[in-house]
Amino acid sequence: xxxxxxxxGGVVQPxxxxxxxxxxxxxxxxxxxxxxVRQAPGKGLEWVAFTRYDGSNKYYADSVKGRFTISRDxxxxxxxxxxxxxxxxxxxxxxxxxxxxxxxxxxxxxxxxGTMLTVSS
Amino acid sequence: SYVLTQPPSVSVAxxxxxxxxxxxxxxxxxxxxxxxxxxxxxxxxxIYNDGDRPSGIPERFSGSNSGNTATLTISRVEAGDEADxxxxxxxxxxxxxxxxxxxxxxxx
Numbered sequence: 399x400x401x402x403x404x405x406x407g408g409v410v411q412p413x414x415x416x417x418x419x420x421x422x423x424x425x426x427x428x429x430x431x432x433x434x435v436r437q438a439p440g441k442g443l444e445w446v447a448f449t450r451y452d453g454s455n456k457y458y459a460d461s462v463k464g465r466f467t468i469s470r471d472x473x474x475x476x477x478x479x480x481x482x483x484x485x486x487x488x489x490x491x492x493x494x495x496x497x498x499x500x501x502x503x504x505x506x507x508x509x510x511x512g513t514m515l516t517v518s519s
Numbered sequence: 520s521y522v523l524t525q526p527p528s529v530s531v532a533x534x535x536x537x538x539x540x541x542x543x544x545x546x547x548x549x550x551x552x553x554x555x556x557x558x559x560x561x562x563x564x565x566i567y568n569d570g571d572r573p574s575g576i577p578e579r580f581s582g583s584n585s586g587n588t589a590t591l592t593i594s595r596v597e598a599g600d601e602a603d604x605x606x607x608x609x610x611x612x613x614x615x616x617x618x619x620x621x622x623x624x625x626x627x
Contacts, residue, residue: 442619443554443556493562495562505552505607506562507573510561
Protein backbone atom coordinates (compact mmCIF):
# COMPACT_ATOMS: atom_id res chain seq x y z
CA UNK A 399 0.00 0.00 0.00
CA UNK A 400 0.97 3.69 -0.08
CA UNK A 401 3.96 4.13 2.17
CA UNK A 402 6.29 6.74 3.62
CA UNK A 403 9.45 5.65 5.43
CA UNK A 404 11.56 8.15 7.34
CA UNK A 405 15.22 7.70 8.19
CA UNK A 406 18.19 9.66 9.45
CA GLY A 407 17.25 10.36 13.03
CA GLY A 408 19.70 10.00 15.88
CA VAL A 409 21.52 11.85 18.65
CA VAL A 410 23.15 15.19 17.80
CA GLN A 411 24.90 17.76 19.94
CA PRO A 412 23.43 21.26 20.27
CA UNK A 413 24.54 23.38 17.34
CA UNK A 414 24.95 20.34 15.13
CA UNK A 415 23.31 19.37 11.85
CA UNK A 416 21.41 16.40 10.51
CA UNK A 417 19.45 15.49 7.40
CA UNK A 418 16.28 13.44 7.53
CA UNK A 419 14.95 11.51 4.55
CA UNK A 420 11.50 10.21 3.69
CA UNK A 421 11.15 7.58 0.99
CA UNK A 422 7.78 7.39 -0.73
CA UNK A 423 6.35 4.38 -2.52
CA UNK A 424 3.20 3.20 -4.29
CA UNK A 425 1.91 6.64 -5.21
CA UNK A 426 2.95 9.31 -7.71
CA UNK A 427 5.19 11.30 -5.39
CA UNK A 428 5.81 14.14 -7.86
CA UNK A 429 2.08 14.98 -7.88
CA UNK A 430 1.66 15.88 -4.22
CA UNK A 431 2.75 18.43 -1.67
CA UNK A 432 4.66 17.04 1.29
CA UNK A 433 5.12 18.07 4.91
CA UNK A 434 7.30 17.47 7.93
CA VAL A 435 5.55 17.38 11.31
CA ARG A 436 7.21 16.79 14.66
CA GLN A 437 6.11 15.68 18.11
CA ALA A 438 8.20 16.31 21.20
CA PRO A 439 8.05 13.60 23.88
CA GLY A 440 4.66 13.70 25.57
CA LYS A 441 3.55 16.72 23.55
CA GLY A 442 1.22 17.46 20.65
CA LEU A 443 1.79 17.67 16.92
CA GLU A 444 3.76 20.63 15.54
CA TRP A 445 3.90 21.36 11.82
CA VAL A 446 7.46 22.04 10.64
CA ALA A 447 7.58 22.62 6.89
CA PHE A 448 5.84 22.15 3.52
CA THR A 449 6.98 21.86 -0.06
CA ARG A 450 4.76 22.04 -3.09
CA TYR A 451 4.67 19.11 -5.51
CA ASP A 452 7.32 20.69 -7.69
CA GLY A 453 9.36 22.28 -4.91
CA SER A 454 8.48 25.78 -6.07
CA ASN A 455 6.84 26.93 -2.85
CA LYS A 456 8.10 26.18 0.63
CA TYR A 457 6.71 27.26 3.99
CA TYR A 458 8.21 26.92 7.45
CA ALA A 459 7.10 27.18 11.06
CA ASP A 460 8.53 30.22 12.81
CA SER A 461 10.40 27.94 15.22
CA VAL A 462 12.57 26.47 12.45
CA LYS A 463 12.70 29.18 9.80
CA GLY A 464 16.26 30.00 8.85
CA ARG A 465 17.61 26.79 10.42
CA PHE A 466 15.74 24.01 8.59
CA THR A 467 15.40 23.47 4.84
CA ILE A 468 12.84 21.22 3.21
CA SER A 469 13.59 19.79 -0.23
CA ARG A 470 12.55 16.96 -2.50
CA ASP A 471 13.98 14.84 -5.30
CA UNK A 472 11.07 13.71 -7.43
CA UNK A 473 13.35 11.44 -9.47
CA UNK A 474 14.12 9.50 -6.27
CA UNK A 475 10.65 9.78 -4.68
CA UNK A 476 12.31 11.23 -1.61
CA UNK A 477 11.64 14.14 0.73
CA UNK A 478 14.37 15.70 2.86
CA UNK A 479 14.73 17.93 5.89
CA UNK A 480 18.11 19.54 6.43
CA UNK A 481 18.37 20.68 10.04
CA UNK A 482 21.12 23.06 11.15
CA UNK A 483 21.89 24.88 14.40
CA UNK A 484 19.98 22.25 16.32
CA UNK A 485 18.64 23.02 19.79
CA UNK A 486 17.45 20.87 22.66
CA UNK A 487 13.89 21.94 21.89
CA UNK A 488 14.16 20.32 18.45
CA UNK A 489 14.14 16.92 20.16
CA UNK A 490 11.12 15.09 18.77
CA UNK A 491 9.78 12.36 16.57
CA UNK A 492 9.76 13.71 13.02
CA UNK A 493 7.03 12.52 10.67
CA UNK A 494 6.76 13.09 6.96
CA UNK A 495 3.23 13.37 5.67
CA UNK A 496 1.65 13.47 2.24
CA UNK A 497 -0.75 16.28 1.43
CA UNK A 498 -3.91 15.26 -0.35
CA UNK A 499 -3.38 17.98 -3.02
CA UNK A 500 -0.68 19.19 -5.40
CA UNK A 501 -0.20 22.88 -4.82
CA UNK A 502 -2.48 23.98 -2.02
CA UNK A 503 -2.41 22.73 1.56
CA UNK A 504 -5.17 20.42 2.66
CA UNK A 505 -5.44 17.25 4.75
CA UNK A 506 -2.46 15.02 5.49
CA UNK A 507 -3.74 11.70 4.21
CA UNK A 508 -0.67 9.52 4.60
CA UNK A 509 1.93 9.60 7.40
CA UNK A 510 5.23 7.83 7.89
CA UNK A 511 6.09 5.96 11.08
CA GLY A 512 8.45 8.71 12.26
CA THR A 513 12.14 9.01 13.09
CA MET A 514 13.47 10.19 16.45
CA LEU A 515 15.86 13.10 16.81
CA THR A 516 17.53 13.78 20.13
CA VAL A 517 19.57 16.94 20.60
CA SER A 518 21.75 16.56 23.65
CA SER A 519 25.33 16.99 24.77
CA SER B 520 -0.86 33.76 14.56
CA TYR B 521 -3.93 31.59 14.31
CA VAL B 522 -4.73 29.47 17.36
CA LEU B 523 -6.85 26.31 17.67
CA THR B 524 -8.12 25.42 21.13
CA GLN B 525 -9.11 21.89 22.13
CA PRO B 526 -10.13 20.53 25.54
CA PRO B 527 -7.26 18.49 27.00
CA SER B 528 -9.46 15.53 27.77
CA VAL B 529 -12.89 14.06 27.10
CA SER B 530 -14.30 10.97 28.78
CA VAL B 531 -17.20 8.85 27.56
CA ALA B 532 -18.76 5.50 28.36
CA UNK B 533 -18.78 2.75 25.75
CA UNK B 534 -21.72 2.98 23.40
CA UNK B 535 -22.24 6.68 24.07
CA UNK B 536 -21.41 9.69 21.90
CA UNK B 537 -18.18 11.66 22.25
CA UNK B 538 -17.86 15.22 21.02
CA UNK B 539 -14.47 16.88 20.74
CA UNK B 540 -14.41 20.59 19.98
CA UNK B 541 -11.84 22.74 18.21
CA UNK B 542 -12.18 26.47 18.67
CA UNK B 543 -10.72 29.17 16.46
CA UNK B 544 -11.55 32.65 15.27
CA UNK B 545 -14.10 32.25 12.45
CA UNK B 546 -12.98 28.65 11.98
CA UNK B 547 -16.18 28.06 10.04
CA UNK B 548 -14.54 29.82 7.09
CA UNK B 549 -11.71 27.27 7.01
CA UNK B 550 -11.50 23.58 6.15
CA UNK B 551 -10.88 21.54 9.28
CA UNK B 552 -9.22 18.14 9.36
CA UNK B 553 -9.08 15.68 12.25
CA UNK B 554 -6.44 13.07 13.14
CA UNK B 555 -6.47 10.14 15.54
CA UNK B 556 -3.22 9.10 17.21
CA UNK B 557 -2.88 6.02 19.36
CA UNK B 558 0.11 5.56 21.69
CA UNK B 559 3.32 4.80 19.83
CA UNK B 560 1.69 5.19 16.42
CA UNK B 561 1.62 7.80 13.69
CA UNK B 562 -1.48 9.98 13.31
CA UNK B 563 -4.29 8.80 11.04
CA UNK B 564 -6.66 11.09 9.15
CA UNK B 565 -10.24 10.42 10.30
CA ILE B 566 -12.13 13.48 8.98
CA TYR B 567 -11.19 15.94 6.22
CA ASN B 568 -12.84 19.08 4.90
CA ASP B 569 -14.97 19.49 8.01
CA GLY B 570 -17.04 16.35 7.65
CA ASP B 571 -15.76 13.94 4.99
CA ARG B 572 -14.46 10.49 5.91
CA PRO B 573 -11.48 8.81 4.22
CA SER B 574 -12.11 5.29 3.03
CA GLY B 575 -11.81 2.79 5.86
CA ILE B 576 -12.95 5.18 8.59
CA PRO B 577 -16.17 4.00 10.25
CA GLU B 578 -19.38 5.97 9.75
CA ARG B 579 -19.40 6.46 13.52
CA PHE B 580 -16.93 9.31 12.93
CA SER B 581 -18.43 12.59 11.72
CA GLY B 582 -17.55 16.25 11.77
CA SER B 583 -19.11 19.68 11.60
CA ASN B 584 -17.82 23.23 11.45
CA SER B 585 -19.59 26.53 11.97
CA GLY B 586 -18.86 29.92 13.45
CA ASN B 587 -15.98 29.66 15.89
CA THR B 588 -16.18 25.93 16.61
CA ALA B 589 -15.52 22.70 14.73
CA THR B 590 -16.65 19.43 16.28
CA LEU B 591 -15.57 15.83 15.86
CA THR B 592 -18.36 13.46 16.86
CA ILE B 593 -17.80 9.78 17.56
CA SER B 594 -21.01 7.78 17.91
CA ARG B 595 -21.33 4.44 19.67
CA VAL B 596 -17.88 4.81 21.14
CA GLU B 597 -15.75 1.69 21.40
CA ALA B 598 -12.72 0.92 23.55
CA GLY B 599 -10.57 1.03 20.41
CA ASP B 600 -11.44 4.70 19.89
CA GLU B 601 -9.36 5.64 22.92
CA ALA B 602 -6.66 7.93 21.51
CA ASP B 603 -5.46 11.49 21.12
CA UNK B 604 -7.36 13.56 18.57
CA UNK B 605 -6.01 16.66 16.81
CA UNK B 606 -7.73 19.25 14.64
CA UNK B 607 -5.79 21.03 11.89
CA UNK B 608 -6.29 23.94 9.50
CA UNK B 609 -4.30 25.86 6.94
CA UNK B 610 -3.98 29.54 7.85
CA UNK B 611 -3.52 31.33 4.54
CA UNK B 612 -2.93 34.61 6.32
CA UNK B 613 0.37 33.38 7.77
CA UNK B 614 1.11 30.52 5.34
CA UNK B 615 1.21 28.20 8.32
CA UNK B 616 -0.39 24.87 9.11
CA UNK B 617 -1.92 24.96 12.58
CA UNK B 618 -2.70 22.01 14.85
CA UNK B 619 -4.85 22.13 17.92
CA UNK B 620 -3.24 21.08 21.18
CA UNK B 621 -4.92 17.69 21.09
CA UNK B 622 -7.65 15.99 23.12
CA UNK B 623 -7.19 12.71 24.95
CA UNK B 624 -10.32 10.61 24.59
CA UNK B 625 -10.79 8.18 27.45
CA UNK B 626 -13.34 5.37 27.19
CA UNK B 627 -14.58 4.65 30.68
